[in-house]
Amino acid sequence: MTENTGVKNTGVKLGGAPGSRGRTTVADVVVEKIAGMAARDVLGVYALGGGLARSMGAMRERLPGAGSGKSATRGVSVEVGELQAAIDLEIVVDYGVSITDVAAEVRENVISAVERMAGREVVEVNITVSDVKLPADEEDEGEERQRIQ
Numbered sequence: 001m002t003e004n005t006g007v008k009n010t011g012v013k014l015g016g017a018p019g020s021r022g023r024t025t026v027a028d029v030v031v032e033k034i035a036g037m038a039a040r041d042v043l044g045v046y047a048l049g050g051g052l053a054r055s056m057g058a059m060r061e062r063l064p065g066a067g068s069g070k071s072a073t074r075g076v077s078v079e080v081g082e083l084q085a086a087i088d089l090e091i092v093v094d095y096g097v098s099i100t101d102v103a104a105e106v107r108e109n110v111i112s113a114v115e116r117m118a119g120r121e122v123v124e125v126n127i128t129v130s131d132v133k134l135p136a137d138e139e140d141e142g143e144e145r146q147r148i149q
Contacts, residue, residue, distance in 0.1 A: 026080060026120065028078050028080050029073060030118060031078045031085050031087070031118050032072070032073040032077070032078050033072040033073055033076075034113050034114050034118060035076050035078065035087050035089065035110045035113070035114055035125075036048055036072045036075070037072060037113070038109045038112070038113035038114070039076070039089055039106045039109065039110055042105045042106045042109055043097075043105075044093055044094050044097035044101075044102040044105075045091050045093060045094075045102060045106060046091075046092045046094050047133070048074050048075030048076060048091055048092070049074040049090055049092075049130075050075070050092075050130040075089060075090040076088070076089055076090075080120060083120060083121060084121045084122070084123050085118065085120040085121070085122050085123070086122070086123050086124045086125075087110060087114070087122060087124070087125045088125075088126045088128070089106065089110070089125065089126070089127045090127075090128045090130050091128070091129055091130070092129070092132065092133055093129055093132055093133065094133050095132050099129055107125045110122070110125050111125060
């Protein structure tokens with residue numbers, strides 16, 4: 001004789017959280033893009049990447065079929081594990097901003113975005129400020145273009 005416990009057998013295995021029923025892998029490029037976008041969102045960050053990387057990227061963007069614009073991963077490198085991530089950023093800041101304040105805000109924004117979106121604990125965010133964007137830089141670029149034409 002079978003005891004009726006009032007529980008209907010639906011064929012679904014009970015127990016175990018859904019998170020324990022498989023594995024989620026996050027590619028490095030996903031974390032790079034998240035970190036790059038989060039860093040660019042900070043006021044005072046002019047660009048990501050050093051001078052050479054930005055120059056090469058600008059030339060690449062001018063080629064037909066080369067993509068839709070700025071590379072989201074330029075100036076960003078990451079190491080992503082199963083549970084943690086380490087991020088290196090190279091940034092250019094606007095002239096007149098506090099570099100330490102901008103770096104702290106970038107670090108906070110990147111950590112928050114990566115942990116929220118990718119579910120990885122960010123163990124470190126290393127920031128290299130490789131250049132400062134001077135107000136005169138834009139004027140110089142315009143004069144140079146006129147001279148070359």
